[in-house]
Amino acid sequence: MSTSRLTPASYIVLGLVAQAGEATPYQLKQQVAASIGSFWSVPHAQLYKEPERLAKLGLLREEVETTGRRRKRYRITASGETAFAEWLAEPTREFTELRDPGLLQLFFGADPVRLAEAQLEVHRPRLAEYEESRDQFGPQLPHAMRLVLESGIGHEREWVRFWERVLADG
Amino acid sequence: MSTSRLTPASYIVLGLVAQAGEATPYQLKQQVAASIGSFWSVPHAQLYKEPERLAKLGLLREEVETTGRRRKRYRITASGETAFAEWLAEPTREFTELRDPGLLQLFFGADPVRLAEAQLEVHRPRLAEYEESRDQFGPQLPHAMRLVLESGIGHEREWVRFWERVLADG
DNA sequence: GGGTACATGTAATCAGTTACATGATTTA
DNA sequence: TAAATCATGTAACTGATTACATGTACCC
Numbered sequence: 001m002s003t004s005r006l007t008p009a010s011y012i013v014l015g016l017v018a019q020a021g022e023a024t025p026y027q028l029k030q031q032v033a034a035s036i037g038s039f040w041s042v043p044h045a046q047l048y049k050e051p052e053r054l055a056k057l058g059l060l061r062e063e064v065e066t067t068g069r070r071r072k073r074y075r076i077t078a079s080g081e082t083a084f085a086e087w088l089a090e091p092t093r094e095f096t097e098l099r100d101p102g103l104l105q106l107f108f109g110a111d112p113v114r115l116a117e118a119q120l121e122v123h124r125p126r127l128a129e130y131e132e133s134r135d136q137f138g139p140q141l142p143h144a145m146r147l148v149l150e151s152g153i154g155h156e157r158e159w160v161r162f163w164e165r166v167l168a169d170g
Numbered sequence: 171m172s173t174s175r176l177t178p179a180s181y182i183v184l185g186l187v188a189q190a191g192e193a194t195p196y197q198l199k200q201q202v203a204a205s206i207g208s209f210w211s212v213p214h215a216q217l218y219k220e221p222e223r224l225a226k227l228g229l230l231r232e233e234v235e236t237t238g239r240r241r242k243r244y245r246i247t248a249s250g251e252t253a254f255a256e257w258l259a260e261p262t263r264e265f266t267e268l269r270d271p272g273l274l275q276l277f278f279g280a281d282p283v284r285l286a287e288a289q290l291e292v293h294r295p296r297l298a299e300y301e302e303s304r305d306q307f308g309p310q311l312p313h314a315m316r317l318v319l320e321s322g323i324g325h326e327r328e329w330v331r332f333w334e335r336v337l338a339d340g
Numbered sequence: 341g342g343g344t345a346c347a348t349g350t351a352a353t354c355a356g357t358t359a360c361a362t363g364a365t366t367t368a
Numbered sequence: 369t370a371a372a373t374c375a376t377g378t379a380a381c382t383g384a385t386t387a388c389a390t391g392t393a394c395c396c
Binding site: 008011012015035036038039040041084087088089091092093094095096097098099100101102103104105106107108109110111112114115117118119121122123126144145147148150151152154155157158161162165166 | 178181182185205206208209210211254257258259261262263264265266267268269270271272273274275276277278279280281282284285287288289291292293296314315317318320321322324325327328331332335336
């Protein structure tokens with residue numbers, strides 16, 4: 001009822017459904033993968049359950065196909081649009097903690113060199129991937145998406161820088 | 171039984187209990203706040219429940235005070251030490267997503283200027299706080315802790331840089 | 341026509357959060 | 369001694385994950 005029960009996942013669903021006009025859970029999965037998936041992934045089961053929940057709250061309208069697969073298609077309702085717009089209009093002051101398992105291991109005394117090597121093996125390719133995305137699709141990307149990508153690049157650079165220093169320090 | 175059911179929170183508890191030799195949930199809370207709390211916070215209720223769980227798994231030994239408050243004191247067991255050591259010895263390749271609500275709003279088309287302002291209001295003080303910590307306590311801090319702090323500073327710098335750019339771009 | 345990958349969904353579990361509740365100390 | 373604040377814990381909920389299960393389409 002009140003928007004208090006909505007989580008980030010809710011807004012992701014709401015936002016993607018709004019953008020698409022209409023979507024099935026599977027399409028949501030595709031959209032997530034194609035857009036924010038690498039910054040904020042959502043397991044597919046949630047993309048089935050969350051829309052259902054939002055439908056119960058009256059924020060989405062559910063339509064079950066009568067033929068073949070009986071897919072569920074969702075569209076946003078007026079109150080869904082309102083809830084989404086309200087969330088969007090109120091700039092969050094929330095703060096995201098790092099919550100990086102590698103950092104945790106470092107803190108607890110893991111061998112820094114081995115740890116740094118392992119971490120670089122994941123962060124370097126990830127950074128390369130993002131940079132390639134930007135160089136290849138950057139110009140066509142919607143502005144907001146490009147910014148998000150830039151942010152990802154910045155943080156990945158930071159991780160690489162950090163673990164390289166840890167490695168160098170021995 | 172197998173270590174598969176252990177989460178990061180488990181290792182935090184295990185690690186802190188190991189470091190302290192013995193600890194009550196409240197002391198764990200203090201330790202978290204004093205060390206990794208700003209990178210990886212743990213709500214206090216979890217610091218009561220998780221040790222209980224670990225005790226059932228045989229990784230901690232629980233001792234209930236018979237006097238007054240009947241506090242629960244925990245110590246690590248041999249198998250707890252093993253489990254912790256195993257986790258520590260295996261460098262994680264896990265990758266932490268950004269999962270920043272601000273980025274999410276940006277992606278979905280929130281007003282970038284207002285958003286950047288709000289975000290800078292939280293990130294700038296946070297950065298200052300970390301830098302002050304480092305300058306003030308840096309030399310006394312255990313090496314690993316200092317590194318974690320450096321990482322936090324790096325990422326906060328990155329956030330500030332990013333949102334400043336968003337702000338400047340209009 | 342057999343396999344493999346894509347597509348679609350449900351069930352069960354649980355970690356983590358929120359809310360509630362109260363005892364013990366300090367401090368004004 | 370009243371009021372905060374610190375300390376300690378339990379209960380209830382639920383979002384998110386994991387695991388299971390099956391249908392459909394394409395391809396060799």
